[in-house]
Amino acid sequence: MARSAVVVSLHYSPAHVSHMVAYGRLLREMGFKASFVLDEKYLSFPDFSAIAPVTSAREYAANPNSQTFDIAVYCNSAINNSASAQDMRARGVEVLYLFHEPAPLSLHWSEGWKEIFKLVVAKYCSIAMLRQSTAVLVPSNCARHLYDGYFARYNQNVFTLPLLFDDECGPGGAAYGKTERPYFSFLGYAIKAHDFDSFVAFVKFSIRAGSSIRFAIATRTDLSDYLAHDAELSRYAAEGWIHIQHGRALSNEEMNQYSRDSFCVWNLYKCSTQSGVLARSFMAGAPVIALKMGSFPEYIVPGVNGEFVTAASDAKAILQAAEKIRQNLSDYVLGSRKTFAETFYYRVHKKDMTEILKGFPKEVLQCASH
Numbered sequence: 023m024a025r026s027a028v029v030v031s032l033h034y035s036p037a038h039v040s041h042m043v044a045y046g047r048l049l050r051e052m053g054f055k056a057s058f059v060l061d062e063k064y065l066s067f068p069d070f071s072a073i074a075p076v077t078s079a080r081e082y083a084a085n086p087n088s089q090t091f092d093i094a095v096y097c098n099s100a101i102n103n104s105a106s107a108q109d110m111r112a113r114g115v116e117v118l119y120l121f122h123e124p125a126p127l128s129l130h131w132s133e134g135w136k137e138i139f140k141l142v143v144a145k146y147c148s149i150a151m152l153r154q155s156t157a158v159l160v161p162s163n164c165a166r167h168l169y170d171g172y173f174a175r176y177n178q179n180v181f182t183l184p185l186l187f188d189d190e191c192g193p194g195g196a197a198y199g200k201t202e203r204p205y206f207s208f209l210g211y212a213i214k215a216h217d218f219d220s221f222v223a224f225v226k227f228s229i230r231a232g233s234s235i236r237f238a239i240a241t242r243t244d245l246s247d248y249l250a251h252d253a254e255l256s257r258y259a260a261e262g263w264i265h266i267q268h269g270r271a272l273s274n275e276e277m278n279q280y281s282r283d284s285f286c287v288w289n290l291y292k293c294s295t296q297s298g299v300l301a302r303s304f305m306a307g308a309p310v311i312a313l314k315m316g317s318f319p320e321y322i323v324p325g326v327n328g329e330f331v332t333a334a335s336d337a338k339a340i341l342q343a344a345e346k347i348r349q350n351l352s353d354y355v356l357g358s359r360k361t362f363a364e365t366f367y368y369r370v371h372k373k374d375m376t377e378i379l380k381g382f383p384k385e386v387l388q389c390a391s392h
Contacts, residue, residue: 025053025054025055025092025093026054026055026056026057026089026090026091026092026093027049027054027055027056027057027091027092027093027094027095028056028057028058028059028089028091028093028094028095029042029045029046029049029056029057029058029059029094029095029097030058030059030060030079030094030095030096030097030106031058031059031060031061031064031096031097031098031100032059032061032079032096032100032101032102032103032106033061033098033099033100033101033103034061034063034064035098036067036242036271036272036273037210037211037298038097038098038298039064039067039069039274040187040188040190040274040298040302041097041120041185041186041187041298042058042060042070042097043069043070043073043188044186044187044188044368045095045097045120045186045368046058046070046073046074047073047188047368048186048368048369048371048372048375049093049095050073050074051369051372052372052375052376054092054093056073056074057074057075057076057077057089057091058070058073058074058075058076058077059076059077059078059079059082060076060077060078060079061078061079061100062078062079062080064076065078067273069274077089079102083106086109086113090113091110091113091115092114092115092116093115093116093117093118093379093382094107094110094115094116094117094118095118095120096117096118096119096120096151096155097120098120098122099122099144099147099148099151100147101147103119103147103150103151103154104147104150104151104153104154107119107151107154107155108154111154111156116156116157116382116383117154117155117156117157118155118156118157118158118159118378119148119151119152119155119157119158119159120159120161121148121152121158121159121160121165121169121173122160122161122165122185122295122296123144123165123295123296124148124160124165124168124169124172124173124295125165125168125172125293125295148173149173149176152173152176152177153176153177155177155179156179156381156382157177157179157180157181157378157381157382158177158179158180158181159180159181159182159183159378160180160181160182160183160295161182161183161184161185161295161296161317162182162184162295162296162316162317162320163182163317163320164295164296164316164317164320165182165295165296165317166180166182168295179381181374181378183371183374183375183378184296184301184365184366184371185296185298185301185366186366186367186368186371187301187302187305187362187366187367187368188367188368189305189362189363189367190274190275190278190305191278191281191282191305191306191307193359202282202283203282203283203284203285203308203351203355204236204283204285205236205237205238205265205280205283205284205285206228206235206236206237206238206284206285206286206287206288206344207237207238207239207240207280207281207283207284207286207287207288207308208221208237208238208239208240208241208287208288209239209240209241209277209280209281209284209287209288209299209302209303210240210241210298210299211241211242211243212239212241212243212245212248212268213243214292215291215292215293215294216288216291216292217290217291217292217334218243220290220334220335221239221288221290221334222252222255223335223337224334224337224340224341225237225255225258225263225264226254226255226258227337227338227341228337228341228344229258229263231341233341233345235341235344235345235348236262236263236264236265237258237263237264237265238264238265238266238267238280238283238284239264239265239266239267239268240267240268240272240276240277240280241267241268242268242269242270242271242272243268243269244268244269245266245268245269246268246269249266267280277302278302278305278306281302281303281305281306281308282306282307282308284303284306284308285308285309285347285348285351286308286309286310286311286344286347286348287299287300287303287308287309287310287311288310288311289303289310289311289312289318289322289328290311290312290313290331290334290340291312291313291315291316292334293315293316294315294316294317294318295316295317296316296317297316297317297318300312300318300321300322301362301365301366303358304321304327304358304359304361304362304365304366305359305362305366306358307355307356307358307359308355308358309327309328309329309347309351309354309355309357309358310322310327310328310358311328311329311330311331311340311343311344311347312328312329312330312331313330313331313332313333313334314330314332318330321361321365323357323361325353325357326353326354326357326361327354327357327358327360327361328347328354328358329343329346329347330343331343
């Protein structure tokens with residue numbers, strides 16, 4: 023009889039949908055009977071039901087005896103995670119926790135008070151969750167180093183596994199050439215940690231310098247106030263130099279299309295233990311520009327899938343790197359797709375997940391077909 027596995031997310035975070043889908047597919051292909059237990063806001067996404075049965079978190083909490091699981095994979099921080107995981111463990115379920123950002127709060131002091139408050143809450147929710155987890159997954163060697171320094175005392179059974187994605191773009195992601203990739207793009211949350219201000223400064227520098235590069239911003243962040251106080255950026259948007267989509271959550275399909283439309287993606291972050299933007303960009307064949315910090319040196323190979331610069335404030339160096347990519351785009355596109363296929367594609371990690379499960383009860387392992 024096939025063992026069962028559930029992918030759980032009790033806090034709505036659309037940026038995590040792709041990872042959750044990838045884990046659902048991975049567990050199913052390993053021989054588990056897979057399902058999802060999700061915050062109600064996820065239920066409008068067709069991605070989940072196309073893979074496995076979906077139950078709302080509220081419905082499951084009201085009748086937890088309605089389903090039995092052998093493994094539960096919790097995908098992001100949530101206030102109710104630890105209580106839910108404790109109940110799962112009491113029912114004999116083994117719990118895996120995907121800990122995306124095991125970084126100390128000191129790395130985020132530049133954020134506004136609202137972001138800091140959310141990070142404080144997320145930290146203590148994660149600590150409580152670590153105590154209830156059978157094992158913990160972190161997404162990079164950088165994240166593992168930080169985890170060992172700041173969180174290992176709460177749970178020492180930790181493994182490193184890159185952010186997982188299905189290949190949502192397919193082989194055709196590499197077929198987009200120079201004419202189909204007009205943008206240098208900022209994708210994702212427009213926050214201080216991602217140095218959005220430096221991106222805007224670079225946009226202005228490039229246009230003033232007479233470059234023909236066009237730009238795009240695709241973010242859930244509401245930029246209305248920002249644009250109201252930046253007449254130059256608003257003027258460039260009106261003139262067609264920069265396309266701006268903001269103020270609402272974008273679907274996976276929309277984000278993938280913005281990635282495919284990009285000849286280069288901004289990854290010049292102030293702090294990052296992992297970047298879903300990087301993995302999605304590579305999936306779409308879009309190279310990136312980044313700083314040599316966080317997990318970026320683990321994945322970026324200059325001349326292959328992106329370039330490094332020494333400072334996000336060095337607009338001249340960024341422009342030179344962007345032009346180098348633009349002039350040799352076909353090579354970078356192929357290199358980016360190759361990195362995705364070998365590093366972030368969920369199917370290449372079936373063996374890794376099997377090894378992780380070896381530390382679990384013997385009967386759980388018996389369900390893994392490969």
